[in-house]
Amino acid sequence: KAxxxxxxxxxxxxxxxxxTLSCSPISGHRSVSWxxxxxxxxxxxxxxxxxxxxxxxxxFPGRFSGRQFSNSRSEMNVSTLELGDSxxxxxxxxxxxxxxxxxxxxGTRLTVL
Amino acid sequence: xxxxxQSPQFLSIQEGENLTVYCNSSSVFSSLQWxxxxxxxGPVLLVTVVTGGEVKKLKRLTFQFGDARKxxxxxxxxxxxxxxxxxxxxxxxxxxxxxxxGTRLTVKx
Numbered sequence: 001k002a003x004x005x006x007x008x009x010x011x012x013x014x015x016x017x018x019x020t021l022s023c024s025p026i027s028g029h030r031s032v033s034w035x036x037x038x039x040x041x042x043x044x045x046x047x048x049x050x051x052x053x054x055x056x057x058x059x060f061p062g063r064f065s066g067r068q069f070s071n072s073r074s075e076m077n078v079s080t081l082e083l084g085d086s087x088x089x090x091x092x093x094x095x096x097x098x099x100x101x102x103x104x105x106x107g108t109r110l111t112v113l
Numbered sequence: 114x115x116x117x118x119q120s121p122q123f124l125s126i127q128e129g130e131n132l133t134v135y136c137n138s139s140s141v142f143s144s145l146q147w148x149x150x151x152x153x154x155g156p157v158l159l160v161t162v163v164t165g166g167e168v169k170k171l172k173r174l175t176f177q178f179g180d181a182r183k184x185x186x187x188x189x190x191x192x193x194x195x196x197x198x199x200x201x202x203x204x205x206x207x208x209x210x211x212x213x214x215g216t217r218l219t220v221k222x
Contacts (some may be wrong), residue, residue: 043213
């Protein structure tokens with residue numbers, strides 16, 4: 001089975017712009033979770049989607065949003081980018097919801113200038 | 114503050130040494146997972162522990178879940194350079210998974 005894929009792998013944006021990141025889960029997996037990873041804060045949970053519905057949300061401002069399509073692929077969007085949004089954004093898929101084993105993609109490295 | 118506190122934050126040792134890293138919380142978890150992340154990649158699951166007091170061994174790695182299911186430890190025997198990476202613990206509760214900030218381990222040859 002192919003693993004979790006994320007595109008793009010690297011992205012450079014400037015403050016005020018918006019960005020869309022994409023995640024394709026492992027075939028058959030219905031749950032997709034997004035995380036932000038920074039050296040200072042570690043892995044912070046953004047949101048979880050299951051069957052096209054957001055099931056859980058972390059403590060992030062409304063500038064961070066996401067969606068899941070009928071084929072389980074997911075996108076996350078960050079609007080009005082700030083310098084502090086520079087991070088590695090990881091997507092993880094799992095067969096079932098929530099606390100099931102999560103399989104991570106390689107991440108998208110976002111740099112905001 | 115993190116729900117899960119990992120210590121130490123950084124650890125640099127010589128090949129062949131033993132080490133233990135810790136994952137602590139004031140919350141009770143239904144299960145706890147350990148992941149290892151290498152540069153440029155996402156975290157990869159090493160083990161899941163479910164029962165309080167459970168001990169699992171994976172070659173030179175020994176994982177223990179605390180009796181009260183609030184903490185866990187990872188012990189590596191005779192560390193090798195290939196063990197270098199970021200070790201993350203993740204606790205599951207209420208259909209929710211939360212990660213610690215990780216312990217960055219460097220094993221020098």
